[in-house]
Amino acid sequence: MDQPSADRTLGDPAVREPGYADLDDAALLARIAGGDEHALAALYDRHGARAFSLALRILGDPETAEEVVLDVFWSIWQHAGAFMPERSRFTTWLYAMVRNRAIDQLRRRRARPPQAHEIEPESMEAAAADPAVEVLAEAEELTRAVREALDTLPEAQRQVLELAYFRGWSHQEIAEYLGEPLGTVKSRLHLALRKLRDWLAERGLLS
Amino acid sequence: MAKRPAYDFTGDLRMMNARHEVFEEELTAYALGALPPEEAAAVAAHVARCPACHEAVARYREAATALAYTVPLQPPPPRLKARLMARVRRPQRESWRWLGMGAALVAATLLLILAAPLIFATQPSVTPRVIPLQGAEAAPEAEGYLILEDGQGLMVTKGLVVPPEGQVYQVWFVDAAGRRVSGGTFRTHPRPYGVYTVTVPLNLPVYVRIGVTLEPEGGSPQPTGPQVLRGSLRSGDAPGP
Numbered sequence: 317m318d319q320p321s322a323d324r325t326l327g328d329p330a331v332r333e334p335g336y337a338d339l340d341d342a343a344l345l346a347r348i349a350g351g352d353e354h355a356l357a358a359l360y361d362r363h364g365a366r367a368f369s370l371a372l373r374i375l376g377d378p379e380t381a382e383e384v385v386l387d388v389f390w391s392i393w394q395h396a397g398a399f400m401p402e403r404s405r406f407t408t409w410l411y412a413m414v415r416n417r418a419i420d421q422l423r424r425r426r427a428r429p430p431q432a433h434e435i436e437p438e439s440m441e442a443a444a445a446d447p448a449v450e451v452l453a454e455a456e457e458l459t460r461a462v463r464e465a466l467d468t469l470p471e472a473q474r475q476v477l478e479l480a481y482f483r484g485w486s487h488q489e490i491a492e493y494l495g496e497p498l499g500t501v502k503s504r505l506h507l508a509l510r511k512l513r514d515w516l517a518e519r520g521l522l523s
Numbered sequence: 524m525a526k527r528p529a530y531d532f533t534g535d536l537r538m539m540n541a542r543h544e545v546f547e548e549e550l551t552a553y554a555l556g557a558l559p560p561e562e563a564a565a566v567a568a569h570v571a572r573c574p575a576c577h578e579a580v581a582r583y584r585e586a587a588t589a590l591a592y593t594v595p596l597q598p599p600p601p602r603l604k605a606r607l608m609a610r611v612r613r614p615q616r617e618s619w620r621w622l623g624m625g626a627a628l629v630a631a632t633l634l635l636i637l638a639a640p641l642i643f644a645t646q647p648s649v650t651p652r653v654i655p656l657q658g659a660e661a662a663p664e665a666e667g668y669l670i671l672e673d674g675q676g677l678m679v680t681k682g683l684v685v686p687p688e689g690q691v692y693q694v695w696f697v698d699a700a701g702r703r704v705s706g707g708t709f710r711t712h713p714r715p716y717g718v719y720t721v722t723v724p725l726n727l728p729v730y731v732r733i734g735v736t737l738e739p740e741g742g743s744p745q746p747t748g749p750q751v752l753r754g755s756l757r758s759g760d761a762p763g764p
Contacts, residue, residue: 327608329601353611360604368599370591382603383740387689389607411591412584416556420688459592466593480557481590487557505557506548513586522585 326357333358341406348396356393363407364389366455367414374418374482380425384417405523419484458521465515473508476501550576554583606741654733654754658682661737661749669721669733669754676706676721678735683711683751686737693738694721695746696730696756706733708742731757 336344336358344362347355367388371381388410466474479490491501516522552558553566570576656678658665667680678694686692694706709719724730732755737748 326612327605329599329604353608356611357604357608360607364599364604365596366591366594368603369594369597372597373594378600382600383689385599385603386607386610387740390610393611405585408585408588411588415588415591417689419556455592458589462589462592477555477590480552480555481587484556486559487552488559490557502548502552505555506551509551509555509583509586510547512589513582516586516589517582521589522582 326353329361332361345392345396345406348393356389359392360389363410367410370411370414371418374415374484375421380421381418384414384421387417388413408523415481415484422484458516461516461519461521462512465512468515469508469511473504473511476504477508477512480505547579550579551583554580555587654756656680656733656735656752656754659734659750659753662751665751667735667752667754671723671727676723678709678719678721680711680717680719680735680752681715683717685711685713689740690737690748691740691742692735692751693742693746695734695736696724696727697732697734698729699731703734703745704730705742705744708738727756731755 333354336354339347339355339358341359341362344355344359348359364385367385368381371384372378375381375384391413392410466477469477476487476490476494479485479493480487485493487501487505488498490496490505491498494501513522549558549562549566550570553563553570556563558566570580652671654669654671656667656669662683665680665682667678667683670677670679676694683692691708691710693708695703696706697703704724705722706724707720707722709717711717732753734746734750734754735752736746736750738746739748
């Protein structure tokens with residue numbers, strides 16, 4: 317494929333792709349499926365920071381988080397045509413993919429001793445967001461709604477939901493960790509996620 | 524339809540027919556990936572045939588994914604985007620394109636190998652060089668060839684399994700002192716043969732051995748994983764005298 321010389325800035329994180337800002341995710345994916353590298357760069361600019369932050373929150377290790385995100389966006393480049401935008405929101409698919417791969421890495425790591433640079437995921441929770449990272453308006457609304465929903469949950473419910481989501485533990489593992497009966501954990505997990513779903517659905521934030 | 528149970532489970536899960544709430548708990552846990560494999564498989568089998576539960580799982584999953592938005596935003600390292608775009612621009616990105624080209628290269632290579640004695644008999648010192656590779660400890664069944672011609676390298680592998688998700692094979696050139704330089708990474712496909720380009724170091728004559736190891740995606744600065752293939756670059760070493 318021939319590359320125009322203006323493509324020299326491609327890959328520069330400081331450079332945004334002109335003309336792509338108005339395209340929604342589905343339109344970018346259609347272009348990516350057609351081999352448009354700038355569309356991939358634009359999609360990365362839009363979602364890369366959150367994808368990285370999610371992987372970092374799960375793994376606590378910036379290097380592995382970087383590999384996970386690289387891998388996910390590489391898959392998007394290779395399989396963009398296979399994604400059906402009408403079936404679900406792209407970000408749902410994207411963050412599910414980031415989470416699954418990060419948790420795979422986490423499970424693989426259990427077999428070996430922790431590395432010195434790996435931060436305990438809990439310590440990440442207190443970390444403030446970097447103000448330099450741009451926040452999309454729609455993401456802002458969703459972020460606010462999720463935080464509000466979590467605030468309404470009893471602490472015990474919020475805790476099991478976060479252990480399941482960020483650690484990828486089964487309800488059995490959560491029960492062992494908390495020293496609670498399995499049935500209690502199952503029902504807390506269910507109540508927590510149902511509440512979150514209803515909260516977001518009421519606000520028109522689910523597709 | 525009326526004669527069939529609403530949930531067609533076997534064993535213990537059949538009991539869930541009576542307890543809808545319990546089943547809802549299974550669905551949320553399933554959506555979060557929090558079920559042990561056997562239970563997840565049973566729920567997946569049901570969800571595949573029940574549009575209502577399929578829809579319910581999709582909504583739960585979408586709600587769970589929204590937790591990604593509670594994470595404090597951290598800027599990714601700038602090199603991440605650069606690495607992504609550099610990888611995208613590598614010409615061999617599309618594996619399907621490689622498939623066709625690979626088959627042609629395998630044919631050409633086999634011809635080359637078959638004709639090698641003839642070529643070498645007439646022009647003994649001229650490239651290409653064909654270096655046989657043997658399976659190493661992690662892949663004793665694997666074998667391959669490295670074909671070197673005009674500073675370009677082509678590796679043909681046989682019986683090398685698809686690496687686990689997130690891992691790649693990496694080629695190494697090793698000098699007499701044991702120093703290693705990377706010849707690039709590749710992923711095999713689920714088929715018996717594979718053909719991959721290898722980056723050949725400019726100072727090739729100083730290298731005495733070649734190895735292939737399993738490494739994390741993106742490759743490593745130095746080998747860290749098990750070796751799958753090895754060969755000798757010293758013409759006198761292998762395979763004969």
